[in-house]
Amino acid sequence: MxxxxxxxxxxxxxKHQALTLLKEFLAIPSVSAKPDHASEVRRxxxxxxxxxxxxxxxxxxxxxxxxxxxxxKNKHVPGRPTILLYGHYxxxxxxxxxxxxxxxxxxxxxxxxxxxxxxxxxxxxDDKGQVLLHLEAITAWQAHGGVPVNLTLLIEGEEEVGxxxxxAFVDKYAEDLRADLCVISDTGMLDRHTPSITSGLxxxxxxxxxxxxxNHDLHSGSYGGAVPNVANILCQIIAAFHDTQGxxxxxxxxxxVQPITKEEKKQMDQLPFDxxxxxxxxxxxxxxxxxxxxxxxxxxxxxxxxxxxxxAGYQGEGAKTVIASIASAKVSMRLVPVQDPTNVxxxxxxxVRARVPxxxxxxxxxxxxxxxxxxxxxxxxxxxxxxxxxxxxxKPPVFIRGGGTIPVVSAFxxxxxxxxxxxxxxxxxxxxxxxxxxxxxxxxxxxxxxAAVLYDKLAKFPLRxx
Amino acid sequence: MxxxxxxxxxxxxxKHQALTLLKEFLAIPSVSAKPDHASEVRRxxxxxxxxxxxxxxxxxxxxxxxxxxxxxKNKHVPGRPTILLYGHYxxxxxxxxxxxxxxxxxxxxxxxxxxxxxxxxxxxxDDKGQVLLHLEAITAWQAHGGVPVNLTLLIEGEEEVGxxxxxAFVDKYAEDLRADLCVISDTGMLDRHTPSITSGLxxxxxxxxxxxxxNHDLHSGSYGGAVPNVANILCQIIAAFHDTQGxxxxxxxxxxVQPITKEEKKQMDQLPFDxxxxxxxxxxxxxxxxxxxxxxxxxxxxxxxxxxxxxAGYQGEGAKTVIASIASAKVSMRLVPVQDPTNVxxxxxxxVRARVPxxxxxxxxxxxxxxxxxxxxxxxxxxxxxxxxxxxxxKPPVFIRGGGTIPVVSAFxxxxxxxxxxxxxxxxxxxxxxxxxxxxxxxxxxxxxxAAVLYDKLAKFPLRxx
Numbered sequence: 001m002x003x004x005x006x007x008x009x010x011x012x013x014x015k016h017q018a019l020t021l022l023k024e025f026l027a028i029p030s031v032s033a034k035p036d037h038a039s040e041v042r043r044x045x046x047x048x049x050x051x052x053x054x055x056x057x058x059x060x061x062x063x064x065x066x067x068x069x070x071x072x073k074n075k076h077v078p079g080r081p082t083i084l085l086y087g088h089y090x091x092x093x094x095x096x097x098x099x100x101x102x103x104x105x106x107x108x109x110x111x112x113x114x115x116x117x118x119x120x121x122x123x124x125x126d127d128k129g130q131v132l133l134h135l136e137a138i139t140a141w142q143a144h145g146g147v148p149v150n151l152t153l154l155i156e157g158e159e160e161v162g163x164x165x166x167x168a169f170v171d172k173y174a175e176d177l178r179a180d181l182c183v184i185s186d187t188g189m190l191d192r193h194t195p196s197i198t199s200g201l202x203x204x205x206x207x208x209x210x211x212x213x214x215n216h217d218l219h220s221g222s223y224g225g226a227v228p229n230v231a232n233i234l235c236q237i238i239a240a241f242h243d244t245q246g247x248x249x250x251x252x253x254x255x256x257v258q259p260i261t262k263e264e265k266k267q268m269d270q271l272p273f274d275x276x277x278x279x280x281x282x283x284x285x286x287x288x289x290x291x292x293x294x295x296x297x298x299x300x301x302x303x304x305x306x307x308x309x310x311x312a313g314y315q316g317e318g319a320k321t322v323i324a325s326i327a328s329a330k331v332s333m334r335l336v337p338v339q340d341p342t343n344v345x346x347x348x349x350x351x352v353r354a355r356v357p358x359x360x361x362x363x364x365x366x367x368x369x370x371x372x373x374x375x376x377x378x379x380x381x382x383x384x385x386x387x388x389x390x391x392x393x394x395k396p397p398v399f400i401r402g403g404g405t406i407p408v409v410s411a412f413x414x415x416x417x418x419x420x421x422x423x424x425x426x427x428x429x430x431x432x433x434x435x436x437x438x439x440x441x442x443x444x445x446x447x448x449x450x451a452a453v454l455y456d457k458l459a460k461f462p463l464r465x466x
Numbered sequence: 467m468x469x470x471x472x473x474x475x476x477x478x479x480x481k482h483q484a485l486t487l488l489k490e491f492l493a494i495p496s497v498s499a500k501p502d503h504a505s506e507v508r509r510x511x512x513x514x515x516x517x518x519x520x521x522x523x524x525x526x527x528x529x530x531x532x533x534x535x536x537x538x539k540n541k542h543v544p545g546r547p548t549i550l551l552y553g554h555y556x557x558x559x560x561x562x563x564x565x566x567x568x569x570x571x572x573x574x575x576x577x578x579x580x581x582x583x584x585x586x587x588x589x590x591x592d593d594k595g596q597v598l599l600h601l602e603a604i605t606a607w608q609a610h611g612g613v614p615v616n617l618t619l620l621i622e623g624e625e626e627v628g629x630x631x632x633x634a635f636v637d638k639y640a641e642d643l644r645a646d647l648c649v650i651s652d653t654g655m656l657d658r659h660t661p662s663i664t665s666g667l668x669x670x671x672x673x674x675x676x677x678x679x680x681n682h683d684l685h686s687g688s689y690g691g692a693v694p695n696v697a698n699i700l701c702q703i704i705a706a707f708h709d710t711q712g713x714x715x716x717x718x719x720x721x722x723v724q725p726i727t728k729e730e731k732k733q734m735d736q737l738p739f740d741x742x743x744x745x746x747x748x749x750x751x752x753x754x755x756x757x758x759x760x761x762x763x764x765x766x767x768x769x770x771x772x773x774x775x776x777x778a779g780y781q782g783e784g785a786k787t788v789i790a791s792i793a794s795a796k797v798s799m800r801l802v803p804v805q806d807p808t809n810v811x812x813x814x815x816x817x818v819r820a821r822v823p824x825x826x827x828x829x830x831x832x833x834x835x836x837x838x839x840x841x842x843x844x845x846x847x848x849x850x851x852x853x854x855x856x857x858x859x860x861k862p863p864v865f866i867r868g869g870g871t872i873p874v875v876s877a878f879x880x881x882x883x884x885x886x887x888x889x890x891x892x893x894x895x896x897x898x899x900x901x902x903x904x905x906x907x908x909x910x911x912x913x914x915x916x917a918a919v920l921y922d923k924l925a926k927f928p929l930r931x932x
Binding site: 033034035092093095096099160161162188202204206208213214215216217218219220221222223224225226227228229231232234235236238239240241242282283284285286287288289290295298299302303304306307308309310311312313314315316317318319320321322323324327329330332334357358359367368402403404405428431432433434435436 | 499500501558559561562565626627628654668670672674679680681682683684685686687688689690691692693694695697698700701702704705706707708748749750751752753754755756761764765768769770772773774775776777778779780781782783784785786787788789790793795796798800823824825833834868869870871894897898899900901902
């Protein structure tokens with residue numbers, strides 16, 4: 001008989017303390033994308049390491065070539081299954097700052113638009129809140145005889161910038177990280193009432209297009225009409241990426257897209273997805289996108305191309321009659337099985353290159369490539385995850401495909417040979433990557449309970465053949 | 467016999483003092499486009515007024531509803547021709563700041579890329595240097611019996627934002643501003659060796675397009691593919707503005723474009739325009755633009771449409787996977803005779819509106835409309851201007867069409883019934899509206915001399931019938 005009841009009582013008793021720790025965690029501006037934030041990112045790694053040490057884990061802050069990763073283990077006992085718990089402590093840039101109701105790095109508890117208590121801060125749901133709920137579950141277990149599985153925590157600092165250095169890291173430390181299963185809580189629930197397991201993620205290619213025309217900004221009166229306007233040219237290139245049906249026009253883009261099975265399509269259509277609520281939350285009257293696909297398909301099983309940023313010329317108040325020397329766009333593509341990111345990137349680059357006139361210089365920068373993943377929904381891991389969720393939420397979970405990307409999932413498959421159980425507690429309106437990101441306190445608490453139950457049930461997870 | 471020789475000697479003697487005054491003038495950041503610079507703009511108006519008073523002119527700083535205008539007069543003598551001297555003391559925004567070799571409001575004298583001494587600062591050539599050269603000529607004349615014509619100076623503070631309030635101002639004070647001719651030095655020379663009179667200017671329509679989709683920025687993974695991406699849509703609208711021949715596709719855009727005469731085309735083709743030098747200065751291998759027109763035609767006698775600014779989503783370092791809630795573009799069109807700005811604006815707006823999907827909000831902002839102008843090259847004013855230039859530069863001027871816009875020229879024609887002599891001393895590589903704007907000190911000095919000679923010759927200008 002396990003100590004689960006004691007563990008859950010401890011979690012209950014630490015609720016206030018857990019929230020205090022979450023505020024500390026969220027107050028550190030660990031923005032991995034910004035070179036000038038490197039010391040804050042490292043400070044955050046050290047904070048995570050300190051929590052692991054407080055839970056009596058053997059802990060190291062490891063160099064990766066980029067931002068450090070925290071690796072921590074409980075005392076591994078031969079014969080028990082080993083679980084690799086992955087998360088990230090880095091966060092997205094908080095801009096635009098003026099849209100935050102409370103500052104992004106001053107965590108604030110208040111009611112959200114629907115009257116639910118939540119903590120507002122950059123990284124609240126993605127992924128600090130979800131990392132901390134596991135640390136809380138671990139802490140509670142450690143007070144009652146120890147976590148009943150062999151745990152290896154890998155909490156990295158570069159997920160939001162593509163986990164570029166983690167591939168080599170996982171390869172290099174494959175022996176240390178060897179496990180039977182990976183567990184990740186960096187995904188969400190279909191809605192607040194529907195516990196969910198994520199059975200697939202999209203991949204990613206992120207590119208920046210930088211065009212340079214004349215060597216300096218020009219007066220649009222004196223020069224307008226006779227020089228290449230890189231802002232106009234950039235728009236022409238971007239406009240060419242889609243046809244009128246919302247399909248991406250890059251040659252070969254859909255060649256390797258595997259259509260979903262009729263069964264999965266049927267299951268997806270049966271999910272209790274509330275389109276009216278979804279549209280109302282975004283304040284738009286109808287959705288957009290590729291013709292003949294549902295919203296859930298468009299956001300999970302279909303590939304996309306989206307501009308994530310545009311910059312050229314004068315962006316201040318009022319008018320300035322200038323022709324910009326430089327114009328740039330950040331463009332990302334979400335990929336689905338079995339598109340190859342490198343192949344997609346090369347086709348993208350060729351498409352852009354062919355559209356740049358000879359009197360304009362083109363620079364292309366890559367900010368990450370990741371393969372889409374699908375995880376089996378009838379596996380032992382999925383079944384155990386479902387039982388844990390059902391025990392806490394009092395209803396069985398649904399299986400959903402995620403539209404986002406966790407680059408490292410494919411690396412775990414490739415280098416460690418293991419599948420990943422994605423069991424997350426974010427909500428669709430958590431505003432991840434946006435101003436006013438939040439994490440619902442109910443999700444935080446039930447997530448902590450679920451993690452504790454999950455460890456208990458994973459003790460019976462079948463060991464892989466060695 | 468006039469006192470011109472004494473006047474020119476005084477100008478020679480004040481060279482150092484004139485440069486000191488120019489530095490003072492340029493140090494005031496009178497950026498009319500920025501609401502938070504309003505007090506600096508007013509300080510600059512007061513500075514101009516002080517110089518006028520020092521030259522014993524009767525001077526007022528007049529309210530316009532926007533930034534103030536300075537109006538100053540010498541003692542008007544019945545029977546003498548009255549000259550309205552127009553200029554502007556406001557400047558373009560200096561951004562991007564990081565590209566300035568010396569700060570935009572710390573005027574610095576150094577050699578330019580061709581080894582010529584110049585003063586570098588925002589507004590050096592456009593238009594503070596050219597306003598001050600007239601004030602210097604006036605000051606010198608006032609020391610030797612007074613300027614030999616009736617002068618009315620109108621130096622405004624909103625030229626760089628479209629002179630919106632000046633139309634009503636000119637209408638209201640038409641009696642006070644009544645004159646026989648307007649003189650403006652806010653244009654340039656074909657090159658450093660070729661004195662020039664500008665015989666035409668393009669008009670302008672400046673619009674901002676603001677698109678709003680979902681009510682907040684979204685995670686491109688969770689939402690990408692199913693929401694309107696306003697950055698992509700903005701690019702599609704902008705791309706539609708041109709066809710593959712560089713022609714503007716807005717219906718009716720060319721309907722009112724008056725082709726230039728064979729004679730003017732011939733004269734234009736004979737100008738000593740150095741295309742290789744022009745391209746080398748911009749560091750581009752060839753020009754762009756509307757098919758079958760020369761560079762000089764494209765930049766002066768043909769209408770254009772140029773993006774002046776693009777803003778959407780994440781613009782910082784690295785990657786952020788966000789779908790922006792708002793995207794905007796600043797777009798200006800240069801017009802030629804006899805395009806009607808209001809008509810062009812309405813067609814532009816209808817073109818944009820027709821391309822915005824129903825789940826995206828459109829806001830259009832107008833930042834100015836101005837009609838193109840042509841001034842007669844065989845007029846008495848042009849002949850006198852040519853004589854003045856020839857006396858100082860020892861060669862006759864060429865007549866050129868300017869690509870830029872001085873909105874108020876058409877207002878002077880409309881409300882005061884007078885033509886304008888545009889006699890300017892800027893150089894093509896002065897980087898007006900760009901970082902590292904400069905004014906050549908030779909141009910400043912010869913411009914001062916030319917102004918002094920011009921007033922002398924204008925004493926014989928024929929009075930208009932009253």
